[in-house]
Amino acid sequence: MQAAGAVIAIGGAESKLRRRSVLQAFVEECGGQGARIAVIPSASSLGPEVVEVYRAVFTSLGAAEVIELRPRSRAEATAELAAPLADVSGVFMTGGNQLKLSAFIAGTQFGDAIVAAHARGAVVGGTSAGASILAEHMIAFGSGGSTPKQRMSQLAVGLGLVPGAVIDQHFEQRNRYGRLLSLVAQSPSLLGIGIDEDTSAVIRDGVLRVVGKGSVTIVDGRHLVSNAYEAKRTAPLLVSGAVLHVLPAGCAFDLAGRTLAVISTPEKDEEVADLRAAEADLREMAREIAAEGVSPTDYARRLRRSRRA
Amino acid sequence: MQAAGAVIAIGGAESKLRRRSVLQAFVEECGGQGARIAVIPSASSLGPEVVEVYRAVFTSLGAAEVIELRPRSRAEATAELAAPLADVSGVFMTGGNQLKLSAFIAGTQFGDAIVAAHARGAVVGGTSAGASILAEHMIAFGSGGSTPKQRMSQLAVGLGLVPGAVIDQHFEQRNRYGRLLSLVAQSPSLLGIGIDEDTSAVIRDGVLRVVGKGSVTIVDGRHLVSNAYEAKRTAPLLVSGAVLHVLPAGCAFDLAGRTLAVISTPEKDEEVADLRAAEADLREMAREIAAEGVSPTDYARRLRRSRRA
Numbered sequence: 349m350q351a352a353g354a355v356i357a358i359g360g361a362e363s364k365l366r367r368r369s370v371l372q373a374f375v376e377e378c379g380g381q382g383a384r385i386a387v388i389p390s391a392s393s394l395g396p397e398v399v400e401v402y403r404a405v406f407t408s409l410g411a412a413e414v415i416e417l418r419p420r421s422r423a424e425a426t427a428e429l430a431a432p433l434a435d436v437s438g439v440f441m442t443g444g445n446q447l448k449l450s451a452f453i454a455g456t457q458f459g460d461a462i463v464a465a466h467a468r469g470a471v472v473g474g475t476s477a478g479a480s481i482l483a484e485h486m487i488a489f490g491s492g493g494s495t496p497k498q499r500m501s502q503l504a505v506g507l508g509l510v511p512g513a514v515i516d517q518h519f520e521q522r523n524r525y526g527r528l529l530s531l532v533a534q535s536p537s538l539l540g541i542g543i544d545e546d547t548s549a550v551i552r553d554g555v556l557r558v559v560g561k562g563s564v565t566i567v568d569g570r571h572l573v574s575n576a577y578e579a580k581r582t583a584p585l586l587v588s589g590a591v592l593h594v595l596p597a598g599c600a601f602d603l604a605g606r607t608l609a610v611i612s613t614p615e616k617d618e619e620v621a622d623l624r625a626a627e628a629d630l631r632e633m634a635r636e637i638a639a640e641g642v643s644p645t646d647y648a649r650r651l652r653r654s655r656r657a
Numbered sequence: 658m659q660a661a662g663a664v665i666a667i668g669g670a671e672s673k674l675r676r677r678s679v680l681q682a683f684v685e686e687c688g689g690q691g692a693r694i695a696v697i698p699s700a701s702s703l704g705p706e707v708v709e710v711y712r713a714v715f716t717s718l719g720a721a722e723v724i725e726l727r728p729r730s731r732a733e734a735t736a737e738l739a740a741p742l743a744d745v746s747g748v749f750m751t752g753g754n755q756l757k758l759s760a761f762i763a764g765t766q767f768g769d770a771i772v773a774a775h776a777r778g779a780v781v782g783g784t785s786a787g788a789s790i791l792a793e794h795m796i797a798f799g800s801g802g803s804t805p806k807q808r809m810s811q812l813a814v815g816l817g818l819v820p821g822a823v824i825d826q827h828f829e830q831r832n833r834y835g836r837l838l839s840l841v842a843q844s845p846s847l848l849g850i851g852i853d854e855d856t857s858a859v860i861r862d863g864v865l866r867v868v869g870k871g872s873v874t875i876v877d878g879r880h881l882v883s884n885a886y887e888a889k890r891t892a893p894l895l896v897s898g899a900v901l902h903v904l905p906a907g908c909a910f911d912l913a914g915r916t917l918a919v920i921s922t923p924e925k926d927e928e929v930a931d932l933r934a935a936e937a938d939l940r941e942m943a944r945e946i947a948a949e950g951v952s953p954t955d956y957a958r959r960l961r962r963s964r965r966a
Contacts, residue, residue, distance in 0.1 A: 494803070494829040495853055495872045496903055520803040523832040529903060544804055544893075563804045563893040567901075573917055575905075584853075584872040584905035588917040592876075592901045594805055594838060596884075596893035608882055608897040 353377075353438075353466050354552040355509045356473030357482050359517040359543030359562065360443055364405050369597075370548045370560040375409040377471045377550065378438030383411035386436045389418055390452050391444030391477040398442045406440075419452050430461030438471040441478030447488050449481040450504045459507060466509055473548075479517045483510040485538060487531065492522050496529035496585040498576070503531060510551060513539040513603075520544040520562055532569040533576040533585045539603065540567035547597070555609055556601040566593040568606045662686075662747075662775050663861040664818045665782030666791050668826040668852030668871065669752055673714050678906075679857045679869040684718040686780045686859065687747030692720035695745045698727055699761050700753030700786040707751045715749075728761050739770030747780040750787030756797050758790040759813045768816060775818055782857075788826045792819040794847060796840065801831050805838035805894040807885070812840060819860060822848040822912075829853040829871055841878040842885040842894045848912065849876035856906070864918055865910040875902040877915045 354377045362370040375383050385406050389398045395418050403414040415432055419425035433439065439462055441449065453459040466472045472482065480486050483506045490501030503514070516528045519542035532540040543549055544562025551557075558564045568591040575586040593608065595601055600610035663686045671679040684692050694715050698707045704727050712723040724741055728734035742748065748771055750758065762768040775781045781791065789795050792815045799810030812823070825837045828851035841849040852858055853871025860866075867873045877900040884895040902917065904910055909919035 494832055494834055494851075495874070520835065523803055525803055525834050526829065529901075542803075561893075565804070573920065575920060579905075584870075585903065586905055586908055586917075586920065587901065587903040588908075590901040590903075592838075592896065592899040594894065594896040594899075596888075596895055599895055599897075608895075611882065611884060611895065 350469045351553070353469045353471045354473075354550055355466070355482055356471060356548055356550050357479035357510075357515050357517075357541070357543055358473065358475035358548040359479065359519055359545050360476035361518070361521070361545035362475055362548070362560070363546050364401065368405065368409065370546060371405055372409050373548065373550060373559045374438070374440065374471070374473050375406055375411050378411065381410050381412060383438055384413045384415075384436045385411050385438040385440055386415050386417050386433060387440050387442065388453075388478075389416065389442045389444070390420065391446060391448045391481075392442050393444060395420075402440060402442065419456070419458050422452055422456055425452055425456035425458035427457040427461065430458040433461045433465045433470075436465065436470055438473065439465055441474030441481060443476030443478055446477035446480045446486060447504065449477060450486055450488070450506065454481065454505055454507055463507060463509065472507075472509055476517045479543060480515050481506050483513040483515045483541070484508045485514045485535075487514055487516050487527065490524075490527035490530075492524060493526040494523060496526045496533055496587055497582050498530070498579040498585055499582050500530050501527035510541075512537065513541055515549075516540070516542045518545055519565055525565075528565075528567055529587050529590065530576075530585055532567045532590065533572065533574040533587045536569035536572050536574065538569065539606070540569070541565070542567070551603070554603050556603055558595045558597050558599050560597055563594050563596045564601075566595065566601060567591075568593070570606070659778045660862070662778045662780040663782075663859055664775070664791055665780060665857055665859050666788035666819075666824050666826070666850070666852055667782065667784035667857040668788065668828060668854050669785035670827070670830070670854035671784055671857070671869070672855050673710065677714065677718065679855060680714055681718050682857065682859060682868045683747070683749065683780070683782050684715055684720050687720065690719050690721060692747055693722045693724075693745045694720050694747040694749055695724050695726050695742060696749050696751065697762075697787075698725065698751045698753070699729065700755060700757045700790075701751050702753060704729075711749060711751065728765070728767050731761055731765055734761055734765035734767035736766040736770065739767040742770045742774045742779075745774065745779055747782065748774055750783030750790060752785030752787055755786035755789045755795060756813065758786060759795055759797070759815065763790065763814055763816055772816060772818065781816075781818055785826050788852060789824050790815050792822040792824045792850070793817045794823045794844075796823055796825050796836065799833075799836035799839075801833060802835040803832060805835045805842055805896055806891050807839070807888040807894055808891050809839050810836035819850075821846065822850055824858075825849070825851045827854055828874055834874075837874075837876055838896050838899065839885075839894055841876045841899065842881065842883040842896045845878035845881050845883065847878065848915070849878070850874070851876070860912070863912050865912055867904045867906050867908050869906055872903050872905045873910075875904065875910060876900075877902070879915070
């Protein structure tokens with residue numbers, strides 16, 4: 349039996365020109381030079397234009413082929429349209445309106461074909477709306493704000509590729525703590541995942557790895573206490589005891605254990621450069637001492653002089 | 658020995674006209690009809706105008722007297738200026754620039770007099786900047802955003818009336834999760850307290866009670882893992898395992914135990930009204946049955962008829 353592919357949820361507004369770390373990681377997961385990627389722009393109101401952008405980026409990042417599949421209604425989401433999914437190495441859903449994705453794709457033959465592609469090892473990813481549809485439960489829409497309130501967000505049904513989770517996007521840029529917390533308050537069994545722009549959660553074998561510029565925020569509500577079952581109208585919600593993880597690039601998170609798996613090791617370029625330089629100095633010193641019989645004190649003096657010059 | 662007074666931290670923009678629950682709670686804590694309140698507008702660039710607003714509100718809420726004390730420099734923050742603090746029942750610091758409060762008041766004779774007033778039982782409160790200065794550590798300034806980043810916020814020294822804590826304000830409205838989390842990531846021993854606008858944290862005997870329209874967000878970092886000690890420049894910070902409490906009005910929190918003390922009991926007006934009406938009906942029915950010998954079935958029929966009419 350083949351292992352399932354990675355699920356890659358991107359928080360929207362990923363860089364397409366300069367430091368394209370998020371889309372580069374996507375193409376690499378899809379197989380790099382051998383990547384065959386289906387772009388699904390159904391969430392977007394622009395179809396072909398969006399596909400052309402991603403075709404250009406994925407191709408310049410080395411992908412072998414990029415095809416477009418665009419069901420524009422539930423009726424169009426057929427097994428025939430989905431046929432090419434049988435031999436792509438990656439599926440990418442663009443941003444737009446995620447209710448179009450739950451309406452046109454989830455639970456159709458086309459949607460089933462995406463799930464089947466994932467099961468046989470293809471990578472399935474998406475950005476913004478295309479990220480939210482990936483999880484079992486999909487945030488449909490909601491209002492911004494830090495504080496969770498009753499009725500501030502809606503839940504719909506996603507593709508189920510990340511079980512027991514809900515994925516929100518543009519997390520930092522659109523101030524979405526409140527709406528994610530409100531969903532977890534109502535369903536504490538859900539793992540809330542909020543992804544910043546130009547950032548992705550790469551999920552494989554139950555481990556979530558963070559790539560990109562921002563962070564992935566995880567809300568674990570298993571032990572939380574809430575009044576969501578009785579809060580009226582748009583009242584602020586009680587959320588007590590949620591465990592919070594904010595994970596920048598380089599961190600990894602064990603989704604089953606709900607614990608940090610790898611701690612980020614940020615670039616220590618300067619420190620490393622200093623150390624390398626010191627090592628090089630020491631080696632040169634040792635060489636000179638051995639070759640010329642110069643004393644360490646003499647050598648250090650000569651080194652200082654040559655540096656001043 | 659007298660018990661210390663309450664500390665009341667308001668998240669800014671508290672209602673001054675209609676539903677003034679936050680300022681009303683402040684005046685009540687200060688003794689209601691007997692309240693003598695000193696307003697300190699040192700953080701504000703408008704002095705007398707701000708005092709006049711609070712004088713009008715506090716007086717209309719029943720306070721007996723409102724005085725103004727306004728040190729405008731560290732040199733002015735003398736014991737002489739502070740003399741009236743010896744017999745007020747409440748101290749209120751307005752909003753503005755909290756670095757003016759740490760610069761002009763904290764650690765001066767005037768600041769010591771505020772601390773002494775609190776110790777003998779006076780209430781000490783403040784809004785916005787006036788809230789931040791109350792805790793042991795004061796958030797001086799910082800940028801907005803949900804995701805914690807290195808160097809996004811500054812810490813200065815507060816009055817110390819809430820030990821081991823840092824208080825942020827305008828929490829939901831200015832998207833301040835990131836800056837509060839960044840401070841707790843750097844100092845996990847700190848209890849982070851974020852207060853929404855028109856909302857207050859009323860702290861007395863180690864218990865924080867929430868009053869007002871929004872919520873108080875508490876970040877408990879005791880068990881968190883962070884990379885704050887090595888994150889470079891403005892990199893996003895790792896914060897893993899922080900425990901989060903978002904508390905709407907009516908909730909109470911045990912600051913020492915860091916646990917929810919009282920769960921919010923939102924208004925169940927309709928439910929209660931229905932129950933009361935049913936009880937009244939039953940009582941009337943019992944009375945009529947006893948007095949007139951009418952059968953329960955007859956009575957119920959008459960009741961329905963009289964309601965239709």
